[in-house]
Amino acid sequence: MLSRHFPTALGLGDEGQCHHKSRCHSRVSWEQPLSSSGWLRGPSFPTVVTVAGFDGAMGPLWLCLLILAALFGPTAPQDLGSSVFVFPRESQSAHVQVTATLEKPLNNFTVCLKSYTDLTRPYSLFSYATRKQSNEILLFKPKPGQYDFNVGNKFLSFTVPEVVGGVEHVCVSWESSTGIVRFWFNGKPWPRKGLQKGYTVGVPASILLGQDQDSFGGGFDAQQSFVGEISSVYMWDMGISTLEAVSAMYDTPGQTPIFGWKNFPYKIVGEVYLKP
Numbered sequence: 001m002l003s004r005h006f007p008t009a010l011g012l013g014d015e016g017q018c019h020h021k022s023r024c025h026s027r028v029s030w031e032q033p034l035s036s037s038g039w040l041r042g043p044s045f046p047t048v049v050t051v052a053g054f055d056g057a058m059g060p061l062w063l064c065l066l067i068l069a070a071l072f073g074p075t076a077p078q079d080l081g082s083s084v085f086v087f088p089r090e091s092q093s094a095h096v097q098v099t100a101t102l103e104k105p106l107n108n109f110t111v112c113l114k115s116y117t118d119l120t121r122p123y124s125l126f127s128y129a130t131r132k133q134s135n136e137i138l139l140f141k142p143k144p145g146q147y148d149f150n151v152g153n154k155f156l157s158f159t160v161p162e163v164v165g166g167v168e169h170v171c172v173s174w175e176s177s178t179g180i181v182r183f184w185f186n187g188k189p190w191p192r193k194g195l196q197k198g199y200t201v202g203v204p205a206s207i208l209l210g211q212d213q214d215s216f217g218g219g220f221d222a223q224q225s226f227v228g229e230i231s232s233v234y235m236w237d238m239g240i241s242t243l244e245a246v247s248a249m250y251d252t253p254g255q256t257p258i259f260g261w262k263n264f265p266y267k268i269v270g271e272v273y274l275k276p
Helices: 060-072 242-249
Strands: 002-005 031-035 038-041 048-051 084-087 095-098 108-116 123-129 137-143 146-151 154-159 167-175 180-185 206-209 228-236 266-269 273-275
Touching (some): 108 123, 146 167, 228 242
Antiparallel strands (some): 031 038, 084 228, 095 266, 123 206, 137 146, 167 180
16 A cells, blocks of 8 residues: 655645645646556655555665656646647557546536648547547547537537648637637637537546547547647636637636646657657
8 A cells, every 4th residue: 555745835735635726726636647556646746655564665666666657657737838749640549638637517618729730631639528428529620621619419610711731729618508609710709609508518538639539538530630730728617708819829828727738737648749
């Protein structure tokens, strides 16, 4: 059995709970595996691990296991700055897993991101699946000049200028009470539409970049995989204004997101690279 002792300098109690709202987000937690029997929770900080039966001394085997977990497990949230995720080739497995844990169902949300690709075939950008619904939230591009947005496996489309090989920034927000969807393309608002009035987006969720989930955390199709660069990914549990959408495009949002490029919790699976 593992016991974990965390310092309180970051405002975290014995169970990793946040006591300073300015230093962590109450709606989100992050997990990083130590081994099959234990988890580290919360942002990255110095940790003392004691192994029962070793009187506080860590054997070489346990030390190796902890080093491997740190190398290959999910990373703690970090500021990705001007970095981008590079998806170099078509793949049936490569993706980025967003390791934030949403604790409450969503009646409102906004997703923003940048993409850079010369693909002309269909591809998925942002996929949020639950065990009951694989297309709980999906931002999908079926062809140049069109974005499809899914909530609860129902979708609507937005027509945008055809730009192949250029950086595109999009934000999309949805509110349950009216079903109104707002869409911004490169900071410009598009006409509002309606989708899934009264619906609630479920949890827990598997949130991925670069693949379309046809099952919880899987069911990928290489012909719908993303090839190119993704960056400036944000998600809020509320709607945002046009000013905020523009701010997100420049990575200077005023509203605190559930997760964002300045505090992005992720795990790379397969051939994806984080590059400046």
